Amino acid sequence: MAGYPRWHTASAQGPRERNAxxxxxxxxxxxxxxxxxxxxxxGDDPGAGRAAQTAAAAAARTPVQSGPVAAILNAQRALRELGGTGDAVLVVAMPFPGGYRIARVGDSRAYAWDGTMIRKLTTDHTLAEYFRARHQPYSPRMEHMVTTSVRTTKPDEISTTEVVGGGLLLTSDxxxxxxxxxxxxxxxxDPAxxxxxxxxxxITLGGTDNATALFVEQPQVDVAAIVTERFPSAAWSSVA
Known part of the structure; x- marks a missing residue:
């Protein structure tokens, strides 16, 4: 849409049974x-896919003025209302004048992009990161064991940060x-x-998980100053 920063998203299933x-x-x-x-x-089951789809949609529909922490808590509420045991990790980016406010649980990440280099904005909520921060030994498997999730997080466990200017990259692990x-x-x-x-x-380099990225190019205008007359939800997911 004219006036909005250009953004692109893509996802691949990899060798998993489904894309969650x-x-x-x-x-x-x-x-x-x-x-x-x-x-x-x-996980790698239909419940995981439904949880991710539900969480992403609920978070994205949270009013900007409520902030990204509220977005994750809205996602949590939606998961619990969905029932079952499906769970997900989540990163949310909301615009404010000059940049984005970001909240996350789990090991999905946000990066800033200055046109030349990325800069990691988030720290994974994993057992490996927990022990690494305390200078304790950890196993490679702990890199994939999250300590927070949408369904289980408490408000004070949701991590936040913000970035001013430039582009934005969100990725799954x-x-x-x-x-x-x-x-x-x-x-x-090459933004294209x-x-x-x-x-x-x-995936080509041997990734064994679902791979998903959302790239927001550097905006030509203030991302929070734009007011749209009509912009329907744009959502993507692949759930077997």
């Missing part, structure tokens, strides 16, 4: 900016745990390749 990742982007008529959400279902930062930089140097090339490269 989901992306949602939503702008409320008369409200500023677009909210972005990327969720990664916990099937991308960022396969591609080193230098490779991501090289791919994003963007999310699709990140996902394709992650």
């Amino acid at each position: 990742d989901a992306v949602s982007a939503y702008a409320v008529a008369g409200a500023p900016g677009i909210t972005f959400a990327l969720a990664d279902g916990v 099937g991308v960022h745990k396969v591609l080193p930062p230098a490779t991501i930089d090289e791919i994003l140097a 390749r963007g999310a699709a090339a990140l996902v394709e490269t992650a």
Whole structure:
């Protein structure tokens, strides 16, 4: 849509039985900016896919003025209302004048993009990160064991940050745990390749998980100053 920053999303199933990742982007008529959400279902079953889709949609539809923490709590409420035991990790980015406010649980990530290099904005909620921060030994398997999730998190466990200016990249661990930062930089140097090339490269290099990316190019206007007359929900997910 004219006036909005250009953004791209892509996802691939990889060698899993199903794709349990989901992306949602939503702008409320008369409200500023677009909210972005990327969720990664916990596990490889239909419940994980439904959880990711439900969480991403509920988070993206949260009013910007409520903030990204409220978006994750709305996602939690939606999951609990859905029933079952399906769960997901989630990262949400909401625009404010000059940048984005970000909240996350689990190991989906957000990066800033300055046109040359990415800069990691989030810290994974994993057992490996927990022990690494305390200078304790950990096993490679702990990199994939999350300590928070949409269904289980408490409000004070939701991590937040913000970024001013530039572009934005959201990824599931099937991308960022396969591609080193230098490779991501090289791919994003050509914005037209963007999310699709990140996902394709992650799978080609041997990724064993679903791989999903949402890339927001550097805006030409203030992302929070735009007011839309009509912008329907743009959501993507693949659930077997």
